[in-house]
Amino acid sequence: MTMKKIGLLSLVMLFAFFVNNKAFAIDVPRPEYPRPQFEREAWVNLNGTWTFTYDYGMSGMDRKFFESKGFEQKITVPFCPESRLSGVANTDFIPCIWYHKTLDIPAEWAGQKIILHFGAIDFESAIWINGKKAFEHLGGSSSFEVDITRYAAPGSKAQLVVRALDDVRSGKQTGGKQCTGYYSGGCSYTRVTGIWQTVWMEAVNPMGLKRITTLPDIDQQQLVIRPEFYATANGNTITVEVSDGKKTVSTKTATASDGIMIALPIKKPQLWTPETPFLYDVRLTVKDAQGKTIDEVKSYAGMRKVHCANGYFYLNNKPYFQRLVLDQGYYPDGIWTAPTDAALKQDIEMSKAVGFNGARLHQKVFEERYYYWADKLGYITWGEEASWGLDVSNQEATGNFIREWQEIVARDRNHPSLVAWTPLNETWGANSWLYNRFVTNVYDITKAMDPTRPVNDASGDSHVKTDLWTVHDYTREYDKLVEHHTFKDGKPAYRNVQSKPFLAEFEGQPYMIDEFGGLGWIPKEERANSWGYGAVIETEDDFFRILEQEVDAIKACKKVVGFCYTQITDVEQEKNGVYYYDRRPKFDAAKWKAIFEKIPSYIEIEE
Secondary structure, three states: OOHHHHHHHHHHHHHHHHHHOOOOOOOOOOOOOOOOOOEOOOEEEOOEEEEEEEOOOOOOOOOOHHHOOOOOEEEEEOOOOOOOOOOOOOOOOOOEEEEEEEEEOOHHHOOOEEEEEEOOEEOEEEEEEOOEEEEEEEOOOOOEEEEOOOOOOOOOEEEEEEEEEOOOOOOOOOOOOEOOOOOOEOOEEOOOOEEOOOEEEEEEOOOOEEEEEEEEEOOOOEEEEEEEEOOOOOOOEEEEEEEOOOOEEEEEEEEOOOOOOEEEEOOOOOEEOOOOEOOEEEEEEEEOOOOOEEEEEEEEEOEOOEEEEOOEEEEOOEEEOEEEEEEOOOEOOOEOOOOOHHHHHHHHHHHHHOOOOEEEEOOOOOOHHHHHHHHHHOOEEEEEOOOOOOOOOOHHHHHHHHHHHHHHHHHHOOOOOEEEEEOEEOOOOOOOHHHHHHHHHHHHHHHHHOOOOOEOOEEOOOOOOOOOEEEEOOOOOHHHHHHHOOOOOOOOOOOOOOOOOOOOOOOOOOEEEEEEEOEOOOOHHHHHHOEOEOOOOOOHHHHHHHHHHHHHHHHHOOOEEEEEEEOOEOEOOEOOOOEOOOOOEOOOHHHHHHHHOOOOOEOOOOO
C-alpha cells in the first residue's frame, strides 16, 4: 500500500471517528447533548430523517406496522408533523402516527446496557425493536428511557418502530395550549403530535449510574448528592468531585449503593443568583472492586436556597421579588420545539434585556436544554405541566396526570434556576371534592419528591393546598389594581374564583400576581383575527403609559412580592407579547426595562 493510500485511509478513519463522537453534526438537527446535567461520552444522536405513516383508522397493529423496515413518507425528527421544520406541516388532527428508524448499534458497546432515550412523545407511545415490543409510555411531556439491550446486539442494525396515539379532545391527557378545534383560536394554538424532542441512545455499564439528586445546602455549606444505580455489587464505589472551574473544592468516595447520601463540604460557597449565576462542576466516577472505572458522568450544581416565610419568597435567605414573564415556548417553525439550541438561549437573553429576572414556563414542559441555559445565564423559572385539556373530574385523567408529573419533577429538580413548581393552571373544572383530593395528592407528591421548593398548586386561584398565593388580574386601571391587591382588615384577599366550600382560604403565603398585562400591539390589518387583553392601544406613548401605571400599581401594593407579565412573545393569533412571534422587537428594550425594573429584585423589609 502506498503512503498516499495510507494517508487517505487515515483521513477516512479520522473522519469516521469524529462523526461517531459528535465532533461533526452533519445534517443532524438539534445535535447538542440533550441532558447537560448528566452527561456521558458514549452516545449517539438519532435526530434527522426518519420515515413515517399516518394511521387514521387505527389499523396499524392489524397490519403489523411494528415489523416495518421503513414507511413511505419522510419526516425530520425531533420536529412534530404539524411543524414546518418537520418537512410535513400537517395541522389536522392526527390520532395515530408510526415512525421508523434503522439504528446502527456501535460494536464497541458490547457488554454495556444500550439505553434509548426519548425527550418527549405526545401522548401515548409504544416502542418496538426488531418487531418486539420493548416499552409503552403515557405522557406527552415527560422524558423516558428504554433498555433495548436484549433486543439489539452491538455491531448490528436494529429496526426501531415508534407508535404515538394522541387525542387532545379526550379529556384524559395533558395538552396545554393545543387547540381542540381545527383552527387555532383564542389562547389555543397549533397542536403537537408524536416525537417533539431529541431521540438518542447511549451505552451504560450494567452497574452504572441511573440518576442523581442534587441537594444544595447553603446554611450548612454542603452539597448533598443522592445517587441511584441500575444495579450494584459489593465493593463498588462512587467518587464525587466538585470543582469551581479552577480547582477541586471538595471530593468524597462512598460505597456505591442506592439510598446513600454523599455530603460534600463547600466552604464559603459561591451562591447562584440571577445576578451571579455561578455553577460548580461535578464529576461522578463509579469503580468496581478492583478499582476499574466502570462509569463516569459529568454534571453541575448551583449552590442556592429558596424558601417562603412571613409572606415573602426568599432566595439565599434574602427576600426576592420575582419579575417574571409568561413564556409559552412556541416557535413559528417548530411549534413546541426550538429550531436550534441557540434559540433557547436567545429567548432568555431577550427576556433579561427587557428587565425580567425569570419566567413562568406556561402550559408546556420545557426541555432540559432550556433549563441548562437558564442555569448558565441566571434566570429563575417556574416549572408547569401542560395541564389544560385535562378533565379534573375524571379519575383516569387525574391518574395519567400524576404519573406524568412525577416523571417531570424527577427529571428537572436538580436545576438551580427552577425555583417553584406550578403543576396546574386555571382549573375551571374545579367543582367537586374529587378536585380537592386530586390537587392535595399532587401537592403532597411534589413536596415528598422535592421539599426544597414551594408548590403553587393551581395558578389562577383554584387553590386547595399551596405554598404561594397566586392570582391573575388583567385590570389596567391604577386605582382598581391597587384596590384589588391591598389588604384590608376584615376583608378576604382578592381572588379570581369565588369562594367554594372545598377551596382554601388565604393564610399569609407569598402573594403574587402571576398573570397581568397582556397588552396587545396589533397592526390594524391583523385586528380582525388577533387579540390582546383589553381595549386596542393605538400609540406607543399610550402603550407605555398603561404599562407603567400597571407596574406602579403593583409596586404600591406592599403585600405583592412577585408578578408575571403576559407574555414574552406573540403566539399565533394572541398578539400581546413583548416581542413579535418571530422574536423581532416591538419597541426599544430600554423602555420596557426601565418600567419593569422600577421594582428591584431584592426587597427591603419595613420593620
